Amino acid sequence: MLHFDFPGPGKDVSYHNHSDLSDGAASLEAMCRAAKAAGLREFGMSDHWVIPPPEIKDVNWRMDPGKLEHYVTELQKLKRELDSESFTLRIGLEVDFFFENASDVLAELEKWPFDYLIGSVHYAGIFPVDHDASDWAPLSPGEIETICEEYWRKLEGAALCGRYTFIGHPDLPKKFGYVPEGKYLPHAIRLLDAVRKTRGAIELNTSGWFKPCREQYPAGSILKEACARKIPVVINADAHAPAHVARNFGEAAKVLADAGYPAR
Numbered sequence: 001m002l003h004f005d006f007p008g009p010g011k012d013v014s015y016h017n018h019s020d021l022s023d024g025a026a027s028l029e030a031m032c033r034a035a036k037a038a039g040l041r042e043f044g045m046s047d048h049w050v051i052p053p054p055e056i057k058d059v060n061w062r063m064d065p066g067k068l069e070h071y072v073t074e075l076q077k078l079k080r081e082l083d084s085e086s087f088t089l090r091i092g093l094e095v096d097f098f099f100e101n102a103s104d105v106l107a108e109l110e111k112w113p114f115d116y117l118i119g120s121v122h123y124a125g126i127f128p129v130d131h132d133a134s135d136w137a138p139l140s141p142g143e144i145e146t147i148c149e150e151y152w153r154k155l156e157g158a159a160l161c162g163r164y165t166f167i168g169h170p171d172l173p174k175k176f177g178y179v180p181e182g183k184y185l186p187h188a189i190r191l192l193d194a195v196r197k198t199r200g201a202i203e204l205n206t207s208g209w210f211k212p213c214r215e216q217y218p219a220g221s222i223l224k225e226a227c228a229r230k231i232p233v234v235i236n237a238d239a240h241a242p243a244h245v246a247r248n249f250g251e252a253a254k255v256l257a258d259a260g261y262p263a264r
């Protein structure tokens with residue numbers, strides 16, 4: 001498994017990307033070839049692995065669990081074709097964390113040759129935090145607070161289990177603009193303490209710049225706290241299309257420098 005040390009890898013690698021096996025728009029091959037053509041030194045695919053508790057029903061955005069062997073085999077084949085002195089293809093997954101089954105899910109995934117696993121949370125209870133703005137619009141401030149508390153409690157749980165290579169899009173609930181930054185900083189600090197304790201890492205996910213929140217995940221205030229704790233950060237695009245494999249990486253490097261991270 002990959003492991004990152006502070007400050008994290010440079011902006012010529014990208015590990016959080018999706019194909020049409022989950023909710024991406026292009027094949028594994030198209031994504032990997034685009035990354036090589038874009039001049040990235042390392043590139044990893046991380047389609048969605050979501051094994052939810054029974055009360056969560058509609059997960060058609062995930063990779064079909066029956067496709068795991070195809071996914072790994074296809075990436076191994078592409079790796080043989082594309083790896084060179086200047087390019088390395090990595091095999092990863094974006095794994096949804098649920099307290100109910102995390103150990104079983106991780107034990108199953110350990111049987112496969114993954115280079116890394118991303119620990120992400122997309123549900124607070126049964127509420128899909130990044131699905132649609134219309135899910136958030138009718139909520140009261142109290143309901144929003146409850147959702148955020150549950151979201152951050154799960155993400156902290158993911159960090160504390162210490163088996164994900166890095167934590168994905170830490171402040172995702174801000175996506176549609178319903179959660180003010182000041183509301184979640186204390187939760188985020190608990191997450192960062194858990195990441196530091198388990199010697200993990202977080203990502204800077206540039207896709208937030210193209211969502212209603214108009215900001216990378218996580219916010220600059222969280223990155224400053226991460227830097228103070230010497231937590232490694234990986235810059236990722238969360239690309240769902242070939243044109244986006246390194247989108248806004250220059251801007252991301254600037255945001256990290258502003259947060260105190262050494263130049264990369």
Ligand SMILES: [Zn+2]
Pocket residue numbers: 094120122168169
């Ligand atoms: Zn995600």
Ligand SMILES: [Zn+2]
Pocket residue numbers: 016017018094238
């Ligand atoms: Zn993703």
